[in-house]
Amino acid sequence: xxxxxxxxxxxxxxxxxxxxxxTITAVVTDDFGAMSEPCKIEGLEVTQKKLFGxxxxxxxxxxxxHGQYISGRIGLSFWLVPGKxxxxxxxxxxxxxKDEPWKSIAMGDILLNYHFGPFFLGGGAGFTTxxxxxxxxxxxxxxSIGFDVFNxxxxxxxxxxxxxxxxxxxxxxxxxxxLEIGFRLLF
Numbered sequence: 001x002x003x004x005x006x007x008x009x010x011x012x013x014x015x016x017x018x019x020x021x022x023t024i025t026a027v028v029t030d031d032f033g034a035m036s037e038p039c040k041i042e043g044l045e046v047t048q049k050k051l052f053g054x055x056x057x058x059x060x061x062x063x064x065x066h067g068q069y070i071s072g073r074i075g076l077s078f079w080l081v082p083g084k085x086x087x088x089x090x091x092x093x094x095x096x097x098k099d100e101p102w103k104s105i106a107m108g109d110i111l112l113n114y115h116f117g118p119f120f121l122g123g124g125a126g127f128t129t130x131x132x133x134x135x136x137x138x139x140x141x142x143x144s145i146g147f148d149v150f151n152x153x154x155x156x157x158x159x160x161x162x163x164x165x166x167x168x169x170x171x172x173x174x175x176x177x178x179l180e181i182g183f184r185l186l187f
Contacts (some may be wrong), residue, residue: 058162146159
């Protein structure tokens with residue numbers, strides 16, 4: 001949260017980097033050294049931003065000669081318990097870097113992440129269109145791990161790894177998994 005007064009002749013700004021209840025006291029000094037009486041504001045409640053836009057980009061590999069892709073998704077992230085538990089939903093795609101039989105794909109995810117300070121673990125479900133002509137689209141179980149490279153209260157940047165395991169008969173993890181390692185930005 002930022003408190004700002006930019007009306008001339010006064011200018012003031014204060015950025016709070018953690019949620020909490022604050023007391024602020026301001027004393028104004030003029031050009032000649034004269035000081036005002038203290039002005040005190042008590043019980044100022046600062047809350048953490050809960051809703052973020054998200055963007056992430058990553059190399060992406062699909063099992064079966066390991067099809068190579070570049071993926072990108074956009075979505076939303078919402079803190080259910082600020083600093084501990086968030087839910088993310090995103091949509092996007094991955095563009096193949098190999099020729100036939102590999103196909104560019106569309107994907108969507110819903111992921112629940114639990115945070116241990118800058119580290120997080122997540123799980124959820126997703127959908128992937130078919131990566132090869134001979135394959136069907138997949139409903140996937142997801143697992144995720146990562147850590148925050150920076151967190152400045154309104155923007156978070158993370159390195160993450162994610163695996164996707166297609167659900168269904170004949171869909172062993174060893175023969176059908178998808179892997180992704182990349183960068184995620186919450187803004």
